[in-house]
Amino acid sequence: xxxxxxxxxxxxxxxxxxxxxxxxxxxxxxxxxxxxxxxxxxxxxxxxxxxxxxxxxxxxxxxxxxxxxxxxxxxxxxxxxxxxxxxxxxxxxxxxxxxxxxxxxxxxxxxxxxxxxxxxxxxxxxxxxxxxxxxxxxxxxxxxxxxxxxxxxxxxxxxxxxxxxxxxxxxxxxxxxxxxxxxxxxxxxxxxxxxxxxxxxxxxxxxxxxxxxxxxxxxxxxxxxxxxxxxxxxxxxxxxxxxxxxxxxxxxxxxxxxxxxxxxxxxxxxxxxxxxxxxxxxxxxxxxxxxxxxxxxxxxxxxxxxxxxxxxxxxxxxxxxxxxxxxxxxxxxxxxxxxxxxxxxxxxxxxxxxxxxxxxxxxxxxxxxxxxxxxxxxxxxxxxxxxxxxxxxxxxxxxxxxxxxxxxxxxxxxxxxxxxxxxxxxxxxxxxxxxxxxxxxxxxxxx
Amino acid sequence: xxxxxxxxxxxxxxxxxxxxxxxxxxxxxxxxxxxxxxxxxxxxxxxxxxxxxxxxxxxxxxxxxxxxxxxxxxxxxxxxxxxxxxxxxxxxxxxxxxxxxxxxxxxxxxxxxxxxxxxxxxxxxxxxxxxxxxxxxxxxxxxxxxxxxxxxxxxxxxxxxxxxxxxxxxxxxxxxxxxxxxxxxxxxxxxxxxxxxxxxxxxxxxxxxxxxxxxxxxxxxxxxxxxxxxxxxxxxxxxxxxxxxxxxxxxxxxxxxxxxxxxxxxxxxxxxxxxxxxxxxxxxxxxxxxxxxxxx
Numbered sequence: 210x211x212x213x214x215x216x217x218x219x220x221x222x223x224x225x226x227x228x229x230x231x232x233x234x235x236x237x238x239x240x241x242x243x244x245x246x247x248x249x250x251x252x253x254x255x256x257x258x259x260x261x262x263x264x265x266x267x268x269x270x271x272x273x274x275x276x277x278x279x280x281x282x283x284x285x286x287x288x289x290x291x292x293x294x295x296x297x298x299x300x301x302x303x304x305x306x307x308x309x310x311x312x313x314x315x316x317x318x319x320x321x322x323x324x325x326x327x328x329x330x331x332x333x334x335x336x337x338x339x340x341x342x343x344x345x346x347x348x349x350x351x352x353x354x355x356x357x358x359x360x361x362x363x364x365x366x367x368x369x370x371x372x373x374x375x376x377x378x379x380x381x382x383x384x385x386x387x388x389x390x391x392x393x394x395x396x397x398x399x400x401x402x403x404x405x406x407x408x409x410x411x412x413x414x415x416x417x418x419x420x421x422x423x424x425x426x427x428x429x430x431x432x433x434x435x436x437x438x439x440x441x442x443x444x445x446x447x448x449x450x451x452x453x454x455x456x457x458x459x460x461x462x463x464x465x466x467x468x469x470x471x472x473x474x475x476x477x478x479x480x481x482x483x484x485x486x487x488x489x490x491x492x493x494x495x496x497x498x499x500x501x502x503x504x505x506x507x508x509x510x511x512x513x514x515x516x517x518x519x520x521x522x523x524x525x526x527x528x529x530x531x532x533x534x535x536x537x538x539x540x541x542x543x544x545x546x547x548x549x550x551x552x553x554x555x556x557x558x559x560x561x562x563x564x565x566x567x568x569x570x571x572x573x574x575x576x577x578x579x580x581x582x583x584x585x586x587x588x589x590x591x592x593x594x595x596x597x598x599x600x601x602x603x604x605x606x607x608x609x610x611x612x613x614x615x616x617x618x619x620x621x622x623x624x625x626x627x628x629x630x631x632x633x634x635x636x637x638x639x640x641x642x643x644x645x646x647x648x649x650x651x652x653x654x655x656x
Numbered sequence: 657x658x659x660x661x662x663x664x665x666x667x668x669x670x671x672x673x674x675x676x677x678x679x680x681x682x683x684x685x686x687x688x689x690x691x692x693x694x695x696x697x698x699x700x701x702x703x704x705x706x707x708x709x710x711x712x713x714x715x716x717x718x719x720x721x722x723x724x725x726x727x728x729x730x731x732x733x734x735x736x737x738x739x740x741x742x743x744x745x746x747x748x749x750x751x752x753x754x755x756x757x758x759x760x761x762x763x764x765x766x767x768x769x770x771x772x773x774x775x776x777x778x779x780x781x782x783x784x785x786x787x788x789x790x791x792x793x794x795x796x797x798x799x800x801x802x803x804x805x806x807x808x809x810x811x812x813x814x815x816x817x818x819x820x821x822x823x824x825x826x827x828x829x830x831x832x833x834x835x836x837x838x839x840x841x842x843x844x845x846x847x848x849x850x851x852x853x854x855x856x857x858x859x860x861x862x863x864x865x866x867x868x869x870x871x872x873x874x875x876x877x878x879x880x881x882x883x884x885x886x887x888x889x890x891x892x893x894x895x896x897x898x899x900x901x902x903x904x905x906x907x908x909x910x911x912x913x914x915x916x917x918x919x920x921x922x923x924x925x926x927x928x929x930x931x932x933x934x935x936x937x938x939x940x941x942x943x944x945x946x947x948x949x950x951x952x
Contacts, residue, residue: 490804497803497810498793501779505787508776515712515770516788516857517762636780638818640825640834644780650839651778 219274227267234262301575308336308481312474321470328470330589332477333545337538338585340484342565342577344534347491349563350572351500352527353507353654354404355412358419359562361399362392362532364426364554366539371439371549372432381445381544385537392536393529400528404521407510419559426551438550445544447475476545483541487534488574494530496637503527504572504637507654564615568622570629571653579630587614658924659689660910663729665893666711666861671720673706680706681717682917688861688910690729693887693894695904695925698914699937704897705771707914708865711895712768713757722752724764726860762791767859769850771866771897777839781830781849784838785821786814788856793817824852828882844875848882855886862886864896868903876900880907905929913937 238258242250311332315324341363348356369388373379379387403414426433433439444452450459452472459475460467494500502523505513513520543549565584569576591614594607626632632648664687673681681703688694696704709715711722723735726748738746744754750764760766776784786793796813797803803810825831828848833841838849847867854862867883868876884907886892898904904911904925911928913921915937921928928934 493804498790498797501783501787502790504779505776508778509774512774512776514757515761515768516790517758518790519758634778636783638782638786640782640822642835644835646778646780646837650837
């Protein structure tokens with residue numbers, strides 16, 4: 210195969226692509242509605258926009274066809290590595306050490322005011338999604354059960370803490386395990402009837418469950434205060450010592466000057482610990498019979514049954530355990546925000562967490578963590594790109610393009626690495642040598 | 657008297673399985689002798705795999721009784737008593753038609769392989785064989801909870817599980833590929849691995865669905881040796897569906913022939929070879945001489 214096509218053929222194909230682009234751009238870009246001075250909607254025609262879009266596609270397609278080397282079609286990149294084995298082995302340890310040092314470094318570098326954004330928006334926010342990703346990874350990545358309503362368990366955890374603390378004055382440290390337990394039992398309750406379903410049917414029922422939880426929280430005002438949500442949820446305490454300026458507060462007890470950042474730093478370490486617990490428990494379970502049964506279930510459910518594995522119980526434990534970690538994360542979310550309402554638990558959240566797991570590489574702990582950094586960190590970075598306002602005008606808000614970029618990232622991943630960032634699988638037991646299993650052999654599950 | 661009549665470990669009585677209007681297995685009765693290699697043969701669509709799926713619990717039969725004795729003999733009076741008691745099992749005697757698939761594998765110790773190989777392709781050979789010992793490991797690890805904190809009894813059990821997996825890997829000649837993914841194995845090796853995985857569940861009855869399908873003559877001969885050694889060393893009874901007559905006639909003690917869901921013959925390989933009904937049905941030809949040649 211020659212590296213490039215003939216120019217005429219490239220021109221023809223690029224012309225076709227340009228036409229398609231023009232056709233797509235016509236309803237989306239060309240026709241727009243604007244409000245005129247008397248608040249009426251008027252149809253605006255922007256033919257130049259369509260021309261620009263079609264022209265860009267034409268030129269781009271032409272350049273790709275005429276000059277880019279054709280990739281070998283026979284070998285999809287499913288087995289290739291993104292990271293060298295040595296780096297992949299060193300990265301988790303280095304990452305954990307870096308995370309432990311992160312708030313301190315930021316504090317000394319940028320001071321209590323400047324570091325707040327970094328520790329809170331980047332550190333805590335990303336770690337919440339790392340934890341949720343790891344929790345969902347048990348269900349989707351290991352057991353191969355497609356769960357589109359994972360955020361429901363996150364909501365159960367958040368509301369458990371919010372309601373128990375505001376109504377009964379229970380402290381966070383009592384509510385944290387209760388929230389996990391509550392979410393786990395909801396996971397089991399949902400799981401029991403639906404885990405007989407497989408594939409698309411399971412996905413749809415979990416999706417519905419997520420919507421039901423959100424609808425109940427919105428509409429059952431007596432219970433959850435509806436859309437208005439639950440306010441003034443008690444804040445986190447340092448094992449009983451509140452983070453305030455009082456003389457029995459954290460700062461005074463330890464002889465420090467009171468600063469708001471103390472609480473943020475404590476929250477950072479708390480979510481770091483919770484995420485690491487999720488990780489360690491998952492790693493250990495993978496090497497235990499129940500974890501191996503999850504993976505076997507993902508590979509072939511019928512074979513599991515022929516070996517005497519109770520598949521319903523196995524699925525149920527995966528579901529309940531995944532839900533439990535979402536419950537922990539949920540109660541953390543509630544104590545961090547001090548406020549919960551149903552808007553935080555929409556399908557978009559489930560989709561984001563699922564995207565993290567899929568982008569990271571189903572089953573890979575490191576991949577999921579990297580994907581969370583990219584997805585959640587990326588959103589935060591978009592907010593930072595204020596210089597773009599100078600180019601596109603002051604009404605330009607880069608963070609509005611988040612979903613567009615997500616979509617683009619998904620398409621790119623699908624072409625480049627259809628099995629996620631890290632698609633290889635580490636065996637849980639080995640005889641002579643631990644060799645990672647290429648993603649091409651690993652099944653994705655259908656139940 | 658033959659072993660399957662004098663000392664049956666599995667008795668199948670009046671087994672019927674219907675799919676809508678189609679009767680796939682129609683009033684089939686036969687017994688499987690302990691320590692025998694029993695072959696189930698018949699033309700395509702005769703209901704062999706359906707019968708297998710009924711025995712292993714993947715299908716619930718419409719009618720019939722399947723009684724399996726883990727040890728000793730499935731005596732008629734015991735089977736009758738158990739049937740009347742309404743229970744699933746008593747004193748090592750199991751009524752398989754009352755049990756779900758995974759309990760048949762776990763409690764009655766009936767293991768099976770599949771016509772289209774079903775390995776855990778993304779897991780290594782060793783993992784495949786360790787997963788097969790799930791129930792033993794679950795008990796040793798306190799349902800995985802005690803294993804989470806490094807319970808010593810679990811570590812011993814895991815060591816034993818790996819040792820047993822090693823024994824079987826050695827037996828099927830795949831020791832050097834223990835840490836490779838099962839999906840990367842060639843076809844014949846996958847067949848052997850699936851048998852080894854089934855054996856890791858400590859079965860009393862091993863059900864093999866066309867184990868020699870797609871094997872070359874040398875692999876087929878190796879399979880014969882493997883099955884004979886399993887029977888000789890572990891005393892496991894084997895029930896197999898097979899089209900390859902060289903396998904059937906060479907290693908089986910007992911042959912059962914199905915056609916259109918009905919049992920048409922049941923006897924020793926020699927008897928079957930000369931049974932005119934089998935010759936006619938199995939080959940669908942009138943030319944008995946040609947058929948006899950193929951069956952020989």
